[in-house]
Amino acid sequence: MKLQLQIKMNEALFLRNPESSALGKNILKHSVHLIYKMGFETFTFKKLAEDIGTTEAGIYRYFENKHKLLVYLTAWYWGWLEFQISFHTNNIKDPVVKLKRVIKLLATAVEDDEQTSYINESLLHQIIIAEGSKAYLTKQVGEDNKQQFFKPYKDLCAVIGNIILECSTKYKYPKSLASTIIEMAHFQNFFMNNLPSLTDFGKTKEESEIIAFLNDLVFTSLKKS
Amino acid sequence: MKLQLQIKMNEALFLRNPESSALGKNILKHSVHLIYKMGFETFTFKKLAEDIGTTEAGIYRYFENKHKLLVYLTAWYWGWLEFQISFHTNNIKDPVVKLKRVIKLLATAVEDDEQTSYINESLLHQIIIAEGSKAYLTKQVGEDNKQQFFKPYKDLCAVIGNIILECSTKYKYPKSLASTIIEMAHFQNFFMNNLPSLTDFGKTKEESEIIAFLNDLVFTSLKKS
DNA sequence: TATTTATAATAGTATTACTATCATTTAGAA
DNA sequence: TTCTAAATGATAGTAATACTATTATAAATA
Numbered sequence: 484m485k486l487q488l489q490i491k492m493n494e495a496l497f498l499r500n501p502e503s504s505a506l507g508k509n510i511l512k513h514s515v516h517l518i519y520k521m522g523f524e525t526f527t528f529k530k531l532a533e534d535i536g537t538t539e540a541g542i543y544r545y546f547e548n549k550h551k552l553l554v555y556l557t558a559w560y561w562g563w564l565e566f567q568i569s570f571h572t573n574n575i576k577d578p579v580v581k582l583k584r585v586i587k588l589l590a591t592a593v594e595d596d597e598q599t600s601y602i603n604e605s606l607l608h609q610i611i612i613a614e615g616s617k618a619y620l621t622k623q624v625g626e627d628n629k630q631q632f633f634k635p636y637k638d639l640c641a642v643i644g645n646i647i648l649e650c651s652t653k654y655k656y657p658k659s660l661a662s663t664i665i666e667m668a669h670f671q672n673f674f675m676n677n678l679p680s681l682t683d684f685g686k687t688k689e690e691s692e693i694i695a696f697l698n699d700l701v702f703t704s705l706k707k708s
Numbered sequence: 709m710k711l712q713l714q715i716k717m718n719e720a721l722f723l724r725n726p727e728s729s730a731l732g733k734n735i736l737k738h739s740v741h742l743i744y745k746m747g748f749e750t751f752t753f754k755k756l757a758e759d760i761g762t763t764e765a766g767i768y769r770y771f772e773n774k775h776k777l778l779v780y781l782t783a784w785y786w787g788w789l790e791f792q793i794s795f796h797t798n799n800i801k802d803p804v805v806k807l808k809r810v811i812k813l814l815a816t817a818v819e820d821d822e823q824t825s826y827i828n829e830s831l832l833h834q835i836i837i838a839e840g841s842k843a844y845l846t847k848q849v850g851e852d853n854k855q856q857f858f859k860p861y862k863d864l865c866a867v868i869g870n871i872i873l874e875c876s877t878k879y880k881y882p883k884s885l886a887s888t889i890i891e892m893a894h895f896q897n898f899f900m901n902n903l904p905s906l907t908d909f910g911k912t913k914e915e916s917e918i919i920a921f922l923n924d925l926v927f928t929s930l931k932k933s
Numbered sequence: 934t935a936t937t938t939a940t941a942a943t944a945g946t947a948t949t950a951c952t953a954t955c956a957t958t959t960a961g962a963a
Numbered sequence: 964t965t966c967t968a969a970a971t972g973a974t975a976g977t978a979a980t981a982c983t984a985t986t987a988t989a990a991a992t993a
Contacts, residue, residue: 499970506971522847527949538972543951616841622747624902637905655908656921662899662906663892663925670891671884677849680862681887683880696881700888703929724939731940752980763941768982 488600490562495630496555499545508601509535510545514552519606523553523614550621554632556602557618560611561635563604564588565642578649583698585643589668590693612669640665651705660704664697671696713825715787720855721780724770733826734760735770739777744831748778748839775846779857781827782843785836786860788829789813790867803874804930808923810868814893815918837894865890876930885929889922896921 492502501507513534518526528542528549535541546552567588572581595605619633627633643661647654654660671682671693679685684692717727726732738759743751753767753774760766771777792813797806820830844858852858868886872879879885896907896918904910909917 504970525847528951529949538974539950540952540973541971544970548950613845616845619903620838620841620898622750628903633903637903640906656924657908658905659896659899659907659909659918659921660925662895663888666891666895667888670887673845674884674887678844678853678858678862680883681865682884683882684884693884696884699881700885700925700929703931704925706928729939753982754980763943764981765942765983766940769939773981 488563488566490559490566492555492558492562493631493634496551496558496632497546498543501545501555506535506537506541507545509537510542510552511556512601512603515556515603515606515610518553518556518610518614523549523610523617550618550623553614554618554627556607557611557615558632558635559602560604560607560615561639565635565639567593568639568642572646578646579702582643582646582650582701585646586664586668586697586701587694589665590672590690590697592690612673615669616666636665647701647705654705660701664701667697667700668693713788713791715784715791717780717787718783718856718859721776721783721857722771723768726770726780731760731762731766732770734762735767735777736781737826737828740781740828740831740835743778743781743835743839748774748835748842775843775848778839779843779852781832782836782840783857783860784827785829785832785840786864788827790860790864792818793864793867797871803871804927807868807871807875807926810871811889811893811922811926812919814890815897815915815922817915837898840894841891861890872926872930879930885926889926892925893918893922 489502492500494500499507501511510531514526514531517531517534521530526549528546529539532539532542546555568585571588572584575581575584593604593608595603619627619636621627640658640661643664644657647657647660671684672690674681675684675688675693679688682693683696714727717725719725724732726736735756739751739756742756742759746755751774753771754764757764757767771780793810796813797809800806800809818829818833820828844852844861846852865883865886868889869882872882872885896909897915899906900909900913900918904913907918908921
């Protein structure tokens with residue numbers, strides 16, 4: 484039996500559900516490849532259409548604009564990651580072990596799961612690192628937030644915040660620490676590979692060092708309080 | 709006597725030095741206002757020209773494109789902040805006190821110093837929070853970095869990293885902790901105001917809480933090691 | 934005063950970010 | 964199987980963006 488993980492997406496993110504047709508799935512698949520390859524600012528619907536072998540107008544029937552598509556992809560990623568976390572921390576009782584597992588999942592390049600879906604999670608992980616913040620660093624954050632576009636991110640943050648509280652009931656900043664872990668898992672990776680002097684991992688460029696840093700940061704904070 | 713702080717800017721950031729003429733200074737001044745008001749993606753040189761009362765071509769004589777202008781503004785900000793830090797921590801011997809002062813400077817909305825220059829530091833601080841990462845989250849980071857565009861940021865990070873080492877010689881991640889402090893001072897502020905459930909400060913929206921969070925995070929890490 | 938240099942005014946191009954129309958194919962219902 | 968509706972493809976077109984180029988004029992400097 485092959486199980487297909489379906490992530491329930493916010494309907495306001497698209498005009499036509501991209502998971503409902505071959506073209507839609509192609510849009511998701513090729514946009515991940517293209518954004519990964521050329522970066523979000525250089526990426527256009529025209530180029531995407533050419534890559535797929537369809538027309539620009541075809542893409543616009545699914546997504547209003549490329550910002551919505553980016554938000555869709557990030558939302559998908561956070562949803563997927565929350566599932567990964569709940570899957571991999573299932574049955575773990577010790578919250579410290581659980582939190583360590585979460586940090587590892589956040590900071591580790593995922594191996595792609597070509598079977599699972601038309602989305603290459605490994606490339607998407609790289610996109611989230613380099614482009615993810617652009618989904619909310621806009622003037623429309625407020626409206627986008629009202630439409631619940633960032634719910635998957637907030638849910639994930641809440642989940643991690645709760646594990647933090649399990650580790651240390653008295654800790655005062657569970658949510659901020661959770662968002663710090665998430666953001667830093669990605670930023671330290673980007674810095675390590677692109678602006679290495681902003682990190683202590685420039686020599687080896689090993690993800691394991693980021694994990695060690697985050698573990699140190701988090702667990703000294705939690706042990707003390 | 710009135711002292712004017714001059715920040716030495718990387719010459720590759722501009723075509724003509726904007727500090728060398730009235731128009732150039734207007735470009736800096738109005739771009740800060742406009743980017744603050746409408747966000748970086750909606751901001752164009754055309755709109756900037758209209759705002760100033762000059763022509764698009766006029767702007768292009770100073771800056772190759774809006775990305776370079778953003779990098780210029782962020783570089784200026786980091787240079788300015790490094791000066792603020794060296795000024796405000798001068799004569800402080802205790803590195804812990806020094807680091808606390810640094811955190812406060814990073815996380816506090818600066819009061820504008822209208823005298824100092826044509827750049828409104830208070831608005832620029834807001835721009836750095838919302839747009840700053842876009843200066844390096846691009847496909848050209850590598851080339852931009854080769855041209856030393858991010859030197860002021862890296863210098864600041866190095867300064868903070870050294871203070872961290874003064875606090876605790878054995879601490880293993882001074883640079884990563886420094887970049888974490890810098891980024892989180894800004895991201896927690898953005899989250900607090902725009903996606904409050906990602907923080908523990910949504911109720912009060914007080915900068916002082918971000919400072920308390922960062923102090924807690926940093927000093928438990930440093931005390932332990 | 935002559936001469937360089939900066940600015941203003943204007944024009945023009947390629948690309949981006951869309952919207953609209955209509956013909957054709959495909960998929961599902963009768 | 965046939966009819967119908969929906970999705971796609973092909974094509975066109977528009978306004979805005981991101982520039983480059985040209986020439987005239989004004990300001991600064993030698």
